[in-house]
Amino acid sequence: MTSPRKLPPLASLRAFEAAARHLSFRKAADELAVTPTAVSHQLRLLEATLGLPLFERHIRRVSLTQAGAQLYPVLREGLDSFARAIAELSLQPQRSAVTISATTLFTARRLIPALGLFQAQWPQFALRLHASDEAVDLASGAADIAVRYGAGPFVGLTSEVLCQDRFGVVCSPALGLRDPADLTAATLIHSEWYRQDLQPDWRRWQALAQVPGLNVDAGLHITDESHAIQAAVAGQGVVITSLFLIEDELARGVLVHPFGPVIEGHHYHLVATERNMASADVEAVRQWLKAVAAS
Template identity: 35%
Template sequence: MDWKEIPSLASLRAFEALARHGSLSAAARELNVTHAAVSQHLRQLEADFAEPLALREGQGMALTEAGHELAAALGEGFAMIAEGVARMRARREQRPVVVALTPSFAESWLMPRMGGFWAAHPEVEVRLVPGIALSDLRRDGIDLAIRFGGGTWPGVEAEMLTANRFAVVAAPGYTKARSLEDLGKLTAHDWFFSTGASEQRLWGAVVGVDFQTVGAREMASNGMVVSAVRAGLGLSIQALALIEPDLQSGQLIALHEGDAAGLGYYIVTRPEPLSPGAQIFRRWLRRAAG
């Protein structure tokens, strides 16, 4: 298609509206432009085609034979465009909401709560994509991500979901100590981390443990780490948001709780409108986080 051979779309839109309404003023109101602007578009088209397309008739405008022919073609063409746009919007609204997040957050925080979402919104399909690597939301087709950090990632919008308080945890039978002071020398204990959980190493500095020196046993997932600690094999540093159920049930005890300087879990989205399903899921996340 050679766009140089086609009059401006603004002129064609103005004429199509004029043809439907039979009035310059009504066409101008629909397009939110002035009466003079619609008249100017009409004159430009008539100059381009070298023949009149509409003539004044009383209070309105009557189409000439050429005007009727152009109006029919434009009506059909714009209807096809509208239909294609509607199909694309419906496709966006109906496709699953794709959510990227860390495996530990999925296992410990999100999945215990997802039953509530499914019960409240059975019409919204959510596809979870757990992973350690930082997703490119646009390239990977991600609607929404839940990331850990300070909320300053370029090219995206970040909203705090849950502030990042953390705890040093152990099984109740691991030690009689109920605080770090009671526990004694931190370097004398086995520590467990999940692969890629950089936040756990940051918290180590807060409680006075240099894990570059002490070392720790790494597990493939945070679920495995928590299982090892529940079994009484050692200590771990965990986000309170991820281990609340274990603390409430008594499977784990907190020997220390702390705050890590603005770090937390954030809802991350592209700087553009979310699909209806993604908006519903984001609102639910906010409520679930309290």
């Protein structure tokens, strides 16, 4: 742990730098928008703190002592560096909104319903949702932060695990399914999976369940996973989908998860560049996303 800096008051240092640069208390006062008396007071305070005189005071002029001449260039360079850093920060483009990239289904089922929570807790920041099943280039600025599904690693990005996904059989309670064997008389709903690895489909589920006589190729084929879920809600059949993304339907009882087994999926990760992750608005979004994943 580093020791705290023991420095004189900043006001005294600023007064000294201005007075030393102008070699005039009056000009220093004009620059700092204070009275010459206030500058003189700050300089007396600084000299008392250091235990050294910094100026030789003559009639109508001042000059630096040896100690003052030693301190002035160091302090000038420090304040100049401070001013340059502030100027560079001021020139950086300010985000009108934090852009979050996430998969289409994650955006629709987890982010949009939770927008009110973000706006209530962080009203000073705005959000822009970018829904896509293709990963965007965060380094290019296409998005400020993203939710990625997969095993990683995410090269060049700071990442944090949000939660693990799990996939299971779900259907309308009106179908009355109680046992895996009931699937042989039910309509299996198939949807297209946007990733090639770890595909949570009926073939993979059947490898775990080993239901006798189950034809995993038959049934209703729907390209969009969200539409497949809606078909299940409408009682059109049974679908394998993310239990995490349909928690609302399960809680409301419009869908049920009548039996296992469950397919263990990858994790959802929160990812961003190191620079973005250090900003206050992206940090607010990070906290919100963690709350969304935990709810």
